[in-house]
Amino acid sequence: MDFPQALREHRTRRRLSQLELAMRAGTTQRHVSFLESGRSEPGREIILRLAESLGLPLRERNDLLLTAGYAHAYSQTSLHDSALAPVRTALRHILTGHLPYPAIVIDRHGDLVAANAAFELITEGAAPELLKPPVNVYRIALHPKGVAPRIVNFGEWAQHILERLHAEVLRNPDERLADLHAELKEHVPDRPLEPGRLGFAVPLRLRSMEGELNLITTVTTFATAVDITLAELKLEAFLPTDEITSSILSRTARKDPRKFPRERV
DSSP, X not given: OOHHHHHHHXXXXXXXXXXXXXXXXXXXXXXXXXXXXXXXXXXXXXXXXXXXXXXXXXXXXXXHHHHTTOOOSSBOOOTTSGGGHHHHHHHHHHHHHTTTSOEEEEOTTOBEEEEOGGGGGTSTTOOGGGGSSSOBHHHHHHSTTTTGGGBTTHHHHHXXXXXXXXXXXXXXXXXXXHHHHHHHHTTSOOOOOOTTOOSSOOOEEEOOTTOOEEEEEEEEEOTTOOBHHHHTOEEXXXXXXXXXXXXXXXXXXXXXXXXXXXXXX
């Protein structure tokens, strides 16, 4: 794919007009039109401004530069590299600090990077093969041998996850994520949406040996990172919505976490 086509596809995928993109990037609609038609050759600076204005992930920004013949602007460092040791330490502090509540770090495909001991309560009863690295948290959540049988509001929660994945695939196409979405959709029965459903506001109601857990989640991204690996990480923290859930988590967090997969950070 050449630069004009790539730019046009990124813009239309985000439902922006040429004028809207031009205003965001500090240029003119005429210039954007000429870039998309191939009548103008893009400079490195305007490509980076356009990519920023489009909200492209760092990986996609590198690819856009490459289509125009420029070198990558953003590095991709292994999380195990010594240069990221301070980041690994910080992540461990965050996960430990969130105890007694569960918290995880995942990559762009939903593969588990790290988790605190409390997350074992979430994966309770999941088939051993689903807990072998690489552990995919989306698969654990919706697979019949995973957490799915314990989710009281499975229909709502499953739809929440599928919509989240589908939106990401539409915004930033990724073959592996698209395949995962198709796989998980097979595990979710078609059912009409409930009246008054708010979509994004979906709590997780989960049966456990200690009682039913009622949880909400928060997702944090490393938006200011200039390294692809860090920029693609997500920190997902689970929070109790009632005193019963808080008490259960406080008790179970003190149990032996050795059965849970080891942290990778």
